[in-house]
Amino acid sequence: MTLSQQSQPNLPVNRSPEPQPKTQMAIGCFVIPILIAVALLGVFFYVRSNASTQLTVPQGEVFLVRSAPDETAPLLARFGEGRTVNITGRTKDWRWLEVELWDGRQGWALRPLDILVWQINALETIPTSSEFLSTPIAPVKMEMIAIPTTSFTMGSPPGIGENDERPAHTVSLSAFEIDRTEVTVGQYWQCVQAGACAAPTNDASQTEPHYLNDPAFDNHPVINVPWVEANNYCGWQGKRLPTEAEWEMVAGWDIERKAKLQWPWGSDLEQDQVNVGETSLGKITVVGTFLKDQSPVGVLDLAGNVSEWVFDWYKVDYYSVADNTDPIGPTPRRGEGSGRVIRGASFADSIEQARTTNRRHQDPNYGYPTVGFRCVKDIKE
Numbered sequence: 001m002t003l004s005q006q007s008q009p010n011l012p013v014n015r016s017p018e019p020q021p022k023t024q025m026a027i028g029c030f031v032i033p034i035l036i037a038v039a040l041l042g043v044f045f046y047v048r049s050n051a052s053t054q055l056t057v058p059q060g061e062v063f064l065v066r067s068a069p070d071e072t073a074p075l076l077a078r079f080g081e082g083r084t085v086n087i088t089g090r091t092k093d094w095r096w097l098e099v100e101l102w103d104g105r106q107g108w109a110l111r112p113l114d115i116l117v118w119q120i121n122a123l124e125t126i127p128t129s130s131e132f133l134s135t136p137i138a139p140v141k142m143e144m145i146a147i148p149t150t151s152f153t154m155g156s157p158p159g160i161g162e163n164d165e166r167p168a169h170t171v172s173l174s175a176f177e178i179d180r181t182e183v184t185v186g187q188y189w190q191c192v193q194a195g196a197c198a199a200p201t202n203d204a205s206q207t208e209p210h211y212l213n214d215p216a217f218d219n220h221p222v223i224n225v226p227w228v229e230a231n232n233y234c235g236w237q238g239k240r241l242p243t244e245a246e247w248e249m250v251a252g253w254d255i256e257r258k259a260k261l262q263w264p265w266g267s268d269l270e271q272d273q274v275n276v277g278e279t280s281l282g283k284i285t286v287v288g289t290f291l292k293d294q295s296p297v298g299v300l301d302l303a304g305n306v307s308e309w310v311f312d313w314y315k316v317d318y319y320s321v322a323d324n325t326d327p328i329g330p331t332p333r334r335g336e337g338s339g340r341v342i343r344g345a346s347f348a349d350s351i352e353q354a355r356t357t358n359r360r361h362q363d364p365n366y367g368y369p370t371v372g373f374r375c376v377k378d379i380k381e
Contacts, residue, residue, distance in 0.1 A: 051118060051119055051120055051121035052087075052119065052120065052121060053086060053087050053088075053120075053121050053122065054084050054085065054086055054087065055084070055085050055087055055097065055099070055112075055115060055120065056082065056083070056084050057079050057080060057081050057082060057083050057084075057085070057112070058081060058112050058114040058115070059081045059082075060081060060195060061081055061112055061114075062078055062079070062080060062081075062189070062192055062193050062199070063078065063079040063080075063083070063085065063099075063109050063112070064077075064078055064109060064110070065077040065078070065079070065085075065099055065101065065107035065108065065109045066107055066108050066109065067107060067108070068108055068127055069091050069095070069096035069108040069127055070108075071110075073108070074135070074136060075136070075215050076101060076105065076107040076215070077101055077107060077210070077213045077214060077215070078189055078212075078213055078215070079203075079213060080192065080198075080199025080200065080203075080212075081198075081199055082199075083203070085099045085100070085109075086099060086100040087099055087100075087120060087121075087122045088100050088106055088122070088125070089106075089122055089123060089124065089125025090111075090120070090122040090123070090124060090125060091124070091125070091127070092124050094111060094117045094120075095110065095111060096108045096109065096110060096111065097109055097110075097111050097120070097122065098122070098125050098127075102209070102210050102213075108127065136215075137186075137215065137216070137218050137219060139184070139186050139187070139218065139219065140181060140184055140186075140187075140219045140286070140287055140288065142179070142187070143179070143180040143181070144177040144178060144179055144180065144377065145177065145178055145180050145250075145297055145298050145299055146175070146176075146177050146379065147173070147175060147176050147177065147178060147246075147249070147250060147297060148175050148255075149172075149173065149174055149175045149381070150172070150173055150249070150253075150255055151170055151171065151172040151173070152170070152171060152173070152248075152249045152253040152260070153168055153169070153170060153171075153253075153260050154168065154169055154170070154171045154245055154248055154249070154319070154357075155167060155168040155169055155319050155357055156168055156355075156357045160262070160357075161355065161357050161358065162358070162359075163316070164316045164317070164318075164319070164359050165319070165357045165358070165359060166319060167319055167320060168319075169319060169322065169324065170324060171245050171249070171322075171324055171325070171327060172324060172325045172326070173245060173246060173249055173325075173326060174326055174378070174379075174381075175378075175379035175381055176242075176246060176376050176377060176378050176379055177376060177377045177379060178242060178246070178250055178299060178374065178375075178376045178377075179239075179299075179374035179375050179376070180288070180298065180299055180300055181221075181287035181288045181300050181301060181374070182221040182222075182287050182301055182305065182306060182308065182372045182373065182374045183221065183222050183230075183233060183372060183373055183374055183375065184218060184219050184220060184221060184222060184287055185211070185212060185217050185218050185219070185220055185221070185222045186215070186218030186219065187222070188200070188222040188225065188233060189218075191232070191233045191236050191237075194236065196232060196233070196235075196236040197225075197229050197232050197233050197236065198229050198232075200212050200222065200223070200224040200225050200367055201224045201225070201226065201366065201367035202224045202367065202369070203224075204224075204369070205223060205283070205284055205369050206283070206348065206369050206370070207282070207283040207284075208283070211223070211284075212224065219286045219287060220284050220285065220286055220287065221284060221287055221301070221305060221306045221372035222372055222373075223284070223306060223367065223368065223369050223370065223371060223372050224367035224368065224369060225309075225367045225371075225372070225373065226364060226365055226366055226367045227309050227340045227362075227364030227365075228364060228365070229367075230309045230373040231311075233373075233375070234373075234375035234376075237375055238377065239375035239376060239377045240311065240375065240376060240377070240378075241309060241310055241311040241373060241375065241376070242310050242311060242374070242375070242376040243310060243311045243312055243326070243327065243328050243329065244310050244311070244312040244327075244329060244341050244343065244359070245326075245327050246310075246376055247302075247308070247310050247343045247344075248343070248356055248357060250295055250297055250299050250302070251264050251295050251299070251302040251303075251343070251344070251356040252264065252295070252356025252357065253296070254296040255296065255297065256296070260356075261295075261296070261356060262355050262356060262357070263303055263351075263354060263355060263356060264293060264294060264295040264296075264299075264302045264303050264356060265292055265293065265294065265303075269351065272292035273290060273292055274290045274292055274293040274303055274304045274354075275289070275290050275293065275301075275304035275305045275347045276293075276303055276304030276305075276345045276346065276347060276349055276350075276351060276353075276354045277304075277345075277349070277350055277351030277354065278351070280304065280347045280348070281347060282347060283347060284305060284306060284346075284347060285305060285347075287300070287301055287305065288300045288301065289305075290304065290305070293305070301344075302343075302344050302356070303344060303345060303354040303356075304344075304345055304346065304347060304349075304354060305346065305347060305372075306344075306346045306347070306370055306371060306372040307342045307343065307344045307345060307346045307349070307360070307370055307371045307372070308342065308343050308344050308371065308372055308373050308374060309340060309341075309342060309364075309371060309372075309373040310340070310341050310342070310343050310373075311328060311329065311340075311341075312327075312328060312329025312330070312337075312340065312341045313329050313330050313331065313332050313336075313337025313338070313339070313340060313341070314329075314330075314337060314338055314339045314340065314341045314359070314361035315329070315330040315336060315337050315338070318330050318337075329341065338361070339361035339362055339363055339364065340361060340362065340364040341359060341360070341361050342360045342361060342362055342371055343358075343359070343360075345358070346370035346371070347370070348370050349370075
């Protein structure tokens with residue numbers, strides 16, 4: 001060790017000065033909150049700058065559009081989940097939104113709670129009386145017709161109908177009640193608003209683009225409803241879908257004469273005014289309009305207007321193995337059943353398709369513009 005090294009004093013190590021408590025408090029009390037506030041303002045202005053003049057109806061909700069911002073005002077339209085509407089204004093408190101309808105009208109709907117006010121770009125609008133006020137439609141009366149325990153001939157004899165209608169065979173049915181008319185648009189929307197059914201898959205019929213939005217069609221049969229939702233509706237009503245056998249018995253069996261009919265009104269191809277075939281209106285109409293389309297037990301619209309879902313899976317040769325007492329159709333396992341059965345014809349079908357024994361089927365996962373349904377209820381004897 002050299003002399004210089006021995007004599008060199010120990011030098012202090014340079015360190016940054018420790019922050020003073022006052023500086024730490026200033027950072028915690030002022031700087032961090034300011035940074036958070038700036039970030040939140042940035043998010044707010046970003047969302048506000050991207051606010052929309054359109055609204056998509058949230059899942060599970062029904063957008064009810066009324067003539068005024070008042071829950072007792074006449075109903076102008078309904079929109080199911082996933083539908084998009086244009087916003088044209090709002091009330092001062094943002095509780096009601098003014099929206100544009102398909103025919104140039106404006107209406108008012110409660111803002112869904114899932115939609116925040118800064119997500120919407122709308123100016124305050126002063127409500128004015130509308131010249132397009134709709135007159136509420138009296139709903140069709142829900143009636144059921146009792147069917148006693150009975151036996152009937154199901155299917156068609158050789159030379160009549162198609163192969164899947166044979167062999168004709170005797171079936172015994174327990175007592176039940178059946179809807180006199182098909183389930184209507186207005187009745188089905190009640191189930192949707194209750195959260196027990198999903199909105200129809202499409203708003204349009206074959207002739208009306210807003211068939212299921214417009215309350216003017218509330219007494220028409222509901223369409224565009226998948227089989228599972230038709231089944232849900234019947235369950236919500238404390239009922240069920242009719243079996244294929246129940247539907248055919250109601251449509252084509254004269255209990256008093258013990259006779260099988262080819263059409264609900266009889267076996268004469270010469271039809272009266274019904275909404276199918278040559279006398280079709282070319283569109284769906286109010287349920288029960290055509291009183292000639294009536295079965296011997298008094299059930300309406302079994303031949304025309306719209307076809308109907310029933311409970312059973314479809315199998316082309318099911319009648320050769322079917323149960324003879326309260327049959328419920330084949331199981332869908334191992335290809336034993338494909339698609340759900342549809343009975344009856346629609347306004348778009350031929351009179352041949354309206355035969356009481358005619359069988360068709362569709363994928364139960366989809367709704368169709370010519371298919372509706374009705375429900376039945378067991379009678380406990």
